[in-house]
Amino acid sequence: xxxxxxxxxxxxxxxxxxxxxxxxxxxxxxxxxxxxxxxxxxxxxxxxxxxxxxxxxxxxxxxxxxxxxxxxxxxxxxxxxxxxxxxxxxxxxxxxxxxxxxxxxxxxxxxxxxxxxxxxxx
Numbered sequence: 001x002x003x004x005x006x007x008x009x010x011x012x013x014x015x016x017x018x019x020x021x022x023x024x025x026x027x028x029x030x031x032x033x034x035x036x037x038x039x040x041x042x043x044x045x046x047x048x049x050x051x052x053x054x055x056x057x058x059x060x061x062x063x064x065x066x067x068x069x070x071x072x073x074x075x076x077x078x079x080x081x082x083x084x085x086x087x088x089x090x091x092x093x094x095x096x097x098x099x100x101x102x103x104x105x106x107x108x109x110x111x112x113x114x115x116x117x118x119x120x121x122x
Contacts, residue, residue, distance in 0.1 A: 006119045007035025014094070014112045018104050022079070023095035026086065026116050029054060034090075035116075050083050050093045057083075071109070082106075084113035092116050 001009075011024045015037070025043055026035040031051035036043040053072065061069040071084045077098070082105060084092040092113045096105060 003119055003122070004035065006122075007116070010112060010115050010119065011035060011037050014108060017108050018094075018096075018101070020096045020100035021094055021105065022097060023093070024112075025050065025093040027051060027091050027093065029089055029091060034120075038095075046081075046093055046095075050091045054083055054085060054091050071113075082109055084109050086113050086120065087117045090116060090120055 007026055014024055015021050023038045024036065025033055025038055025046050027033045027047035027050055029051050031048040033043040033047040038046055053074070054069065057069045057072045061067065069085055071082060074081045079095060079097045080100065080102070082094045086092050092109065094105060094109055
């Protein structure tokens with residue numbers, strides 16, 4: 001199975017496990033989308049913003065002496081975007097509506113990030 005197929009399978013499995021999710025993206029910390037179910041133009045924008053956000057998050061956690069950044073959540077009026085670090089070279093972005101089952105996302109998100117790292121390193 002190709003890496004692209006593995007990312008597609010990972011995204012599909014995550015969406016099946018957490019039906020509330022409305023978008024999943026795996027990107028490099030350089031802002032390049034490598035797996036996504038977002039629209040193509042939206043994936044490019046989300047990948048770039050996710051990379052920028054985790055860059056800032058990493059600086060904040062270092063400055064505040066919090067250890068390595070694991071994740072961050074951005075909450076808007078209509079929904080959330082959770083960014084999980086995928087090792088040091090990637091990020092997993094999960095979008096969901098505000099009324100989502102956040103506990104389930106917080107349970108499945110780190111597992112998906114770990115799997116994404118395995119795919120990236122294989």
